[in-house]
Amino acid sequence: MIITIDGPASAGKGTLAGKIAQEYKLTYFDTGMVYRAVGIETLLANVPAEDEVVAERFAKELTFSKMMDLAQNPSFRGPEGGKRASIVSAFPSVRAALLKMQQDFYKNPTFADGSKAQGVVYDGRDTGTVVCPQADIKFFVTASAEERAKRRYKEYQTKGITSSYEEVLRDIIARDKRDSERSTSPLKPAADAIILDTTHLSIEEVFEKAKEIIDSHQKNLAI
Numbered sequence: 001m002i003i004t005i006d007g008p009a010s011a012g013k014g015t016l017a018g019k020i021a022q023e024y025k026l027t028y029f030d031t032g033m034v035y036r037a038v039g040i041e042t043l044l045a046n047v048p049a050e051d052e053v054v055a056e057r058f059a060k061e062l063t064f065s066k067m068m069d070l071a072q073n074p075s076f077r078g079p080e081g082g083k084r085a086s087i088v089s090a091f092p093s094v095r096a097a098l099l100k101m102q103q104d105f106y107k108n109p110t111f112a113d114g115s116k117a118q119g120v121v122y123d124g125r126d127t128g129t130v131v132c133p134q135a136d137i138k139f140f141v142t143a144s145a146e147e148r149a150k151r152r153y154k155e156y157q158t159k160g161i162t163s164s165y166e167e168v169l170r171d172i173i174a175r176d177k178r179d180s181e182r183s184t185s186p187l188k189p190a191a192d193a194i195i196l197d198t199t200h201l202s203i204e205e206v207f208e209k210a211k212e213i214i215d216s217h218q219k220n221l222a223i
């Protein structure tokens with residue numbers, strides 16, 4: 001089974017993906033990591049993320065294990081990593097170079113310990129439209145920009161990342177704009193995606209809704 005979860009930054013995709021993966025024994029690919037990895041490489045190389053030639057080279061050289069190593073960088077999950085990821089992800093050459101790595105994952109789904117998985121949950125922006133358009137179930141998870149900024153601000157506080165709510169909101173709005181307006185794979189729901197607006201829902205409520213949809217899909221397959 002392949003499930004894709006797309007949507008804007010901080011809409012709750014990662015939390016939902018983790019819960020679905022655990023419930024249905026699927027492996028999980030957070031595809032934002034590939035763009036964050038390239039963004040961190042530009043940071044480490046001390047070049048602006050806007051340098052497409054360098055970003056494309058890093059994208060072409062990226063491997064799964066290199067990405068996991070780069071994820072240890074303290075800026076990887078912070079505002080700098082997010083901003084650089086959003087900038088490099090707007091380059092069609094970078095997206096093209098990173099596509100195969102994301103698609104290879106569903107062809108041979110494994111857990112971190114190397115054992116075989118029954119399927120994959122993807123989370124990202126274009127996993128249901130470009131990475132895996134043949135997915136069994138596609139979700140598009142969204143929430144208001146203010147609610148998403150509140151969530152990300154809280155997350156930064158628990159991680160000890162210094163930022164104000166206003167800064168986080170500004171950053172979210174800027175990222176939404178960049179992610180939605182880019183020419184290749186702009187952020188938009190797949191035609192057959194199920195939209196989940198999480199603005200007024202708890203994590204448990206979102207998970208219950210998703211579970212109902214997955215269970216009914218599986219029941220239909222069994223008939």
Ligand code: DC
Nearest residue numbers: 009031032035085086089124125126
């Ligand atoms: O989900 P995230 O915040 O880790 O994503 C970081 C950036 O990567 C985001 O601003 C847009 C980009 N991204 C993308 O373009 N396509 C994806 N499938 C996932 C992320």
